[in-house]
Amino acid sequence: MATERYNPREAEPKWQKAWADAKLFEADNDDPRPKYYVLEMFPYPSGRIHIGHTRNYTMGDVVARHRRALGYNVLHPMGWDAFGMPAENAAMQNKVHPGAWTYDNIATMREQLKLMGLSIDWSREFATCDVDYYHRQQMLFLDFLDKDLVYRKQSKVNWDPVDMTVLANEQVIDGCGWRSGAPVEQRELTQWFFKITDFSQDLLDSLETLDEWPEKVRVMQKNWIGRSEGLQIRWQLDAATAPEGETELEVYTTRPDTIFGASFMAIAADHPLAKKAAATNPELAAFCEECRRAGTSVAELETAEKRGFDTGIRVVHPFDESWTLPVHVANFVLMDYGTGAIFGCPSGDQRDLDFANKYGLPVIPVVMPKDGDAATFQVTEEAYVDDGVMINSRFLDQMTPEKAFEEVADRLEKTDFDGRPQAERKVRFRLRDWGISRQRYWGCPIPVIHCEACGVVPVPKADLPVKLPDDIDFEKPGNPLDRHATWRDVACPSCGAAAKRETDTMDTFVDSSWYFARFTAPKADEPTDPAAANDWLPVDQYIGGIEHAILHLLYSRFFTRAMRETGHLDLAEPFKGLFTQGMVVHETYRTGSGTSGKWHAPSEIRLEESGGTRRAVVIDTGEEAQIGHLEKMSKSKKNTIGPEEITQSYGADTARWFMLSDSPPDRDVEWSDRGAEGAHRFVQRIWRVVSGAAPSLAAGDAGAAEGDALAMRKAAHKALKAVGEDFQKLGFNRAIARVHELVNEIAPAIEKSTNGSDTDKAAAHEALSILVQIFAPVMPHLAEECWTCLGYDSLVAETHWPAFDPALVEENSVVMPVQINGKRRGEITVAKDADKESIERTALDADFVIHHLAGTAPKKIIVVPHRIVNIVA
């Protein structure tokens, strides 16, 4: 039967309109059905959507459509993470207002996304740069301030002297600003901080409850929080060598057991004691300055030599008044961890050993292997870091390190020194408070006012929002808010005197730390409608890139807790299920080399293949381009593919199908035209099968089907069961393989049934209906077209997921492989409910078994019902 080819360019917009008109995807907060909240990490409006974004959203869309079909009240919203530096950079380069640039991009990207036929509740859309949104964020800030979850302190920051702004650590490349290229300076600035460390222990402990998160992400967060248990020890300074007014040096250690292996103290260049000593010692001052300037890049750290400078100060060993140790300033000690000072135990730490060897300091082994000989055990080039027993440690000898830890802690806790214990046990975290001040225009203004008389005065809630001024100029570097006098200069809300607004704005990670809560009631006057938020949250399935494994996900977990303390939410964990998807990658094409090299977009390239080698030729110039590795799609390398290109040539369904087939969703997938064409052929194949047969078929009673028709029904119901399970587990690639299998299995029988009995026709109609429903979450437009063709006047998108018939899924007989000594030799067919003995008999009677046993009696027969028979000869 001749049929028209399926034309996605016509069909897709038609069905998108039908869904929108029916408001099928708008979630109702009062719907009594069980809820399901599926969310993909919202995009930054950089300009254009590329196909990598859409793979992410397609996964979420399949989950949303499947859950909707299963009868859940589904929330699947979309928004824009819209504040950030690129808008300001564009403003400087192109003289456009950052807001105009951002909203233009959003408009473009929204239209691009809509081409993909995503089942999104667009009625809840917002951008974080909407005044409406950041107004509520300022309310949250004031509430946090009220609960002491925000504070101000001086801290060291990376300062770009040319762009005149603070840079995040990630924006410092080889010691220079990533935009200006100027060497970055360390500056002390007063910054706002969120007290994320209040929750260190809880954030760590609760990771255990997140059993639907990837193990990898949980481990990364655990390491980031970095809990350690140790002892903080106060070492008395030797009075003869101490600078005036200094009496002690406090040190944090996780290995107090090795205290008798100590041979020096090392302090950071910024340590107060170092500063004090440097004041009277120009050489030391010079060394400290050098340490401060040293690079922090990975390469530099790896090659950096362990260097030190003896301050001349000595400390007294806490267990032996006659034993003093030198204090060195060392370049490998960090001021911002622990107390900025350590005691060096060369035999138990490689760095300390390198340092000791370089400066001729003693190396005293204090831990040796359990079966070692204390008289001869030595440490020279390699520190001994494994478990063992204590030696050379006086009262600790023979103990395990754990026991020695306790012993030292117990003793020093009881030792008085200046009327205080000499040491205390301390749990430390690597996690530090979250500095959120940015010297930027395009961000959420921090709603406080600085008054000379009253100090920091919060903007009264009635005066919110603190709106960003529109009349700004980017002609000069630095923060335009700083020099915007009419915006900046205000009266103090408290005393009425002349005062100044805070001109820093918030880190954009703040914006994305609570947007998922705002989606539950995007128009609420308060930041959330707690009833709605507590109903919808946690997000049941969150989907996004692994690059956010730490920052965004940790900040969001903090925010949820902080919002609970301020009454906006009543839960701790925002994301119940987390899935980190792989990227879409593409080869790169490049002509020329070095700095004169030029990248070419895939659309500018023609690929030629001959004799197994592939060549890439630039279409316009005929020049040959080098084919580069598969890489994440990026603007700079021009290896991006946009949704329009795809929807124009193949349609959204083809792209959706291709992106989810083959590769498991957590792995990268390579975009290739071949692959897209393959997926498109399958779209057309389904359309041929359905549209070729459907007009001759009708729904009816298929219960009496037998032969091919029964086989067809069985195949459909088995696929229905399997695909449902696969979607539940996000096994999109397996689900797709099963749809392929089903089509392969039933296509011939479908065609035959058009000339068959009413029962055959009913069976075929049933099988096709199931087929359409199980691929509908992935290819929703094609599904609607097929659904109409099958005679339904409803939409698949509002049709309930069918229940499979258990009788059709279970076979009456089972084919079981038979192994002899673990090697497969053949198979037997037995009744489904056959007992072990009869299976055994059937197996022993089989020709191939008799042949292989050659008359010998089997020693043992293992029968695993429904699985396998293994005969041990």
Next chain:
RNA sequence: GCGGGCGUGAUGGAAUGGUAGACAUACCAGACUUAAAAUCUGGAGGCCCUUGGCCGUGCGGGUUCGAGUCCCGCCGCCCGCACCA
């Protein structure tokens, strides 16, 4: 250095400890066609003495009736963190 993960045909990848290579891509052959595309049918891990058999999931051991899967030791690749005391 520490932590996590992975290693299966030409390729992407399947496989609750139970028939390794499902499904797809590329490939080969045939049908249809003047021809091509599209479509349909079939083939395909390697080797051999080819109605059959042997080998085969990075390498070497082990547990088991049975191991891609579990355990131990290597090798290689990927990712994350990293002078964290």
